[in-house]
Amino acid sequence: MHTLNECEKACKVRVVKLNAKTDLKQRLISFGIMKECVIEVLELAPAKSTIEIKVGKMRIALRAQEAKLIEVEKIDDES
Amino acid sequence: MMNHEEIKSCPVIANHIKIALVGQPNVGKSMLINSVSNAHLHVGNFSGVTVDKTEVLFDYKEYHFTVVDLPGTYAFTDYTIEERVTHEYLCAESYDLIINVIDSTSLEKNLQLTAELMSMSKNMVIALNMDDEAKKENIEIDVAYMSELMGIPCVKVSAVTKNGIEDLLNAVIEVRESTAQNAKLIFSEAVEEEIATIVNYLHKHKYEAINSYRNIAINLLKNNKKTYEKLHDNPIWTELQPILIEASKHVELHHDSDDIKEAFAEEYASFNRGIVAEVLYQEVKIEKKTITEKIDSVLIHPIAGIPIFLFFMWGLFQLTFEIGSIPMDWIDAFFGWLGDTVGATIANDDIRSLVVDGIIAGVGAVILFVPNIIILFIGIALLESTGYMSRVAFLLDGFFHKFGMHGQSFIPLVTGFGCSIPAYMSARILKNDRDRLLTLFIIGFMSCGARLPVYVLFIGAFFAPEMAGNILFAIYIGGAMLGMIAAKILKMTAFQGEDEPFVMEMPKYRLPSLKLIWHTVLTKTMMYLKKAGTFIAAASMLVWFLSNYPKNLFLENEYTSKIEAVQAEKSKITLENKLAEVLLEQSYLGQIGKFIEPAFAPLGFDWKMSVALQTGLAAKEVVVSTLGVLYALGSDVDAQNNSLISAISKNISFASAMSFIVVIMIYLPCLAASIVFTREAGGVKYFFYLFTFTSVIAYSMAFITYQIASMFS
């Protein structure tokens, strides 16, 4: 199982599970990060401390710490 | 049926429409409010919190509109103060209907909030804003179909081109005149089944309620606290509870999750996907990089990003304090002139002193900061409305997080090097309570411009000129580093607990709108003048009083006759200065200084230095002029004054001077800043925390400095 913080730049993944506690989970969901959604990693801050992702049309920044709580699976590049 | 005449005869009550404006951040709510012509703007605060509240009043057709702009919120979570304010307002306040503002260019994301609003069963109108941008991106939305699908009127508008504003208002009037709306929020089969079960149960027992049964059922399933509480005391609860537990289990099973809120979020999302699929057409999906992504690849570049940002900050800083100082000089000169002119017309000494040194100087001190505040807020409004601010947080969060702070803390902290007042105010860009409070506590460690004269004076007295620059730099950097350490310590003690998560939208880059910036800056400046202004003026008068009273006529007469007795101009001035010194010594302030002298003895301060520190509480610049008075040189001295420098190097030991500098670096910011701090932090208790916190650190650091320096000299 992968978590989002392990992803490299420009990789595309699908969310499998959110392991965050209630509050943070709510926050993630309100940003559209929920099961089944597709995430693209856009940019990594120096030392990977913060990552920028794209969900739908929305760009979101989050810390590696929070990204670690998002379980993802790689999407095979078919498109 | 009432006829038209009757309605007109009672316009105020009959035709008032109160609207709550709700939307996610950055959808253009403020812009929309501003685009209504001839509207009256009211700014204020939501009760109890430092969140700006903008109300707009205007007339359209035969109606009086009141629109309340609620802070942007992504969903009904209570994560930030803004979200809490919005949530509470929507649940508890009375209003006629909601206008839900939506960014047409990202419909699906925005509808997530809409779905939550729909489950509140209030009347609603949806404003599809940014229609102009949507057209550019070849997005087409079938509003008629969308209105039908959702059971809510949807109107295309553009706050920029002002298209569709009238349609929106007409739709609002129509909703207001019709009976209750029937929003059509449809869930998956599993959830609908459970809703039906609960509704049937409520029917059977003829439960009395204002809301529809469907609404109650949804709220129960969502674990809504209020609905629970209401039903909990009802006799049907004992039977209802097992049904509910069963229903929740079913829903959770269906979503393969043990979190009912997550399950509902997924329900909303799939409802929204359905809507979007039906009503939105976008020609040829351009999978190329968007403009925003192109700009981002430069601005948040792993290597170039931070230097670019530092350059912007440098520019803003230069503007704030270079250009800002020009009108500041004028304002200063104006109040000086005003004081002299008004003073000349008042015969009574006491009254003149009260008016000139107390009131006019006090009000002048408030107005003096306005240019700084305006320029800084224009800068911040630019950073925020272009979307760059979020990038800043992205770039710097890694570093600041190590010290328990947030990437955006950087801006208030840097501003603190100029002046603490705008710095405290700019801490509002931090949306999270704890992050903001922590930053507020640290700002004081960044030495503000007003402390510079004190440093220059003491460095001049004790160090060789070629060392001066390095020492000054060391003081500034030392303060900043101390601040970082203090932040870390606070984080591990007072602000202990789990880190606040950092999840933030990076909005699209947009060209700033002049009107919007003007609006934001005006709001902020008015707030400063209104709230802080009155306090600052009052407090300056208090300090004036403490340093001028009690009067001592005996001393005054004695010196006046002495002054008259001597001939030489020089000895006259010396005597006048001596009078100022003895008067200050026996004033309330001087008495306090004497009283607390023993407390400062371990730091190597005499009573003169203690008094100078206290007057520094009023404004840091005053420290130098107080020292001037106390060393009987008159108050017109500045940091470059050689006689003051030599007086200080003669009367103060090196070790005492060093510990004095340390105290100046750390202790409480000036009165005006402290008042702004208290307001921004949200309570007087925080002022006492700040007072204790800075005093303890200043005292212990100064003590250590004094001991070490004494060993060497």
Ligand SMILES: Nc1nc2c(ncn2[C@@H]2O[C@H](COP(=O)(O)OP(=O)(O)O)[C@@H](O)[C@H]2O)c(=O)[nH]1
């Ligand atoms: N193109 C376009 N831009 C808009 C429109 N409405 C607002 N904006 C821009 O969107 C940004 C955010 O607007 P603002 O009113 O601050 O959003 P709020 O956070 O919802 O109050 C600003 O830069 C506006 O200039 C619109 O109808 N069309």
